[in-house]
Amino acid sequence: VIMTSPTTFQPVLERIAEEIERTPGRGRPADYIPALAACDPRSFGMAVAEPDGTVYGVGDWRQPFSAQSITKVFTLALDLAREGDALWEHVGREPSGNPFNSLVQLEYENGIPRNPFINAGALVVTDRLHTRTGDSSGELLAFLRAESGNQDLTFDEEVAASETAHGDRNAALGHFMAAYGNIDNPVPVLLDQYFRQCSITASCADLALATTVLARHGIRADGTRLLTRSQAKQINAIMLTCGTYDAAGDFAYRVGLPGKSGVGGGIIAVVPGRCTLCVWSPGLDERGNSVAGVAALDRFTTLTGLSVF
Ligand code: GLN
Helix, strand or coil, X not given: CXXXXXXXXXXHHHHHHHHHHHCCCCCECCCCCHHHHCCCCCCCEEEEECCCCCEEEEECCCCCEECHHHHHHHHHHHHHHHHHHHHHHCCCCCCCCCCCCCCCCCCCCCCCCCCCCCHHHHHHHHHHHHHHHCCHHHHHHHHHHHHHCCCCCECCHHHHHHHHHCCXXXXXXXXXXXXXXXXXXXXXXXXXXXXXXXXXXXXXXXXXXXXXXXXXXXXXXXXXXXXXXXXXXXXXHHHHHHCCHHHHHHHHHHCCCCEEECCCCEEEEEECCXXXXXXXXXXXXXXXXXXXXXXXXXXXXXXXXXXXC
16 A cells, blocks of 8 residues: 655654754764765755655765665565575565674574675675576666666766775675585676676665555566565565664664665665655674664654654
8 A cells, every 4th residue: 555645754853954054073984995085074965755756855865876786675585586496595674783884693604694784695686696597786777767766876886996906805705605506606706896896876866656555565666676675674674684784683673664774875765655764874883783863863853753663
């Protein structure tokens, strides 16, 4: 059931932006990729999209930023739509309690990552999507363009090159899983796809719209079905339990929505059947989640009462 409501989200967004503006302490932009370190931590944008494509926004909501790990939600959706439950033989769906780029747990779990949203799991999903499509990052970009209606979305070659130059840890994850037979493509090919995927630049408006497939229980913007209702529910559940790494418990406690963060400072969130959100502010906490982003989502669910709980 798609609920539409005559209420506008604009006043609540403006109130949140004012509150965030007055709040000191924004965290620090990610510095492990030089191309991300240059972001202004004072930037803040937030958008809400409704299932019919109506978008509300405040602040820097139209400014493109590096989507990074937010893209992991969409590659998961695209791969799950193609191969269904067979995917779960190659990646688990339990929270890890470890940082996004952790190598621990892989060895005693025989090269099967704990979930699709830590880097190891996302590499497996990208590998499988690449095998099925021959161009996983191209497939992802086409999907994001179609769902957001923004044909200008593209890869940021500078960010992708910067990640490649600082990619030893992701390379280690890829080789480690390949040693267990859990990667099909040559690791350098996989890394190239993965870094291009992470480098996609999009705004809060674009990403909130792209996420509406999950608020519509699997139906794409053009009315066709990507995911079964059950698969859409499954992805929302994995976002809730694994979407903010080792802070997923705190995120569920404070925000109470399925969400997925990226080190570019963006976070997407879903109110199933009702709306999606995307918030962006590049300053991160020590677990790699946007400080102002989590605070803004916390205020949104408190002020509106919209939460899965
Ligand atoms: N590209 C980043 C990496 O793999 C993405 C991490 C993230 O957003 N958490 O290191």
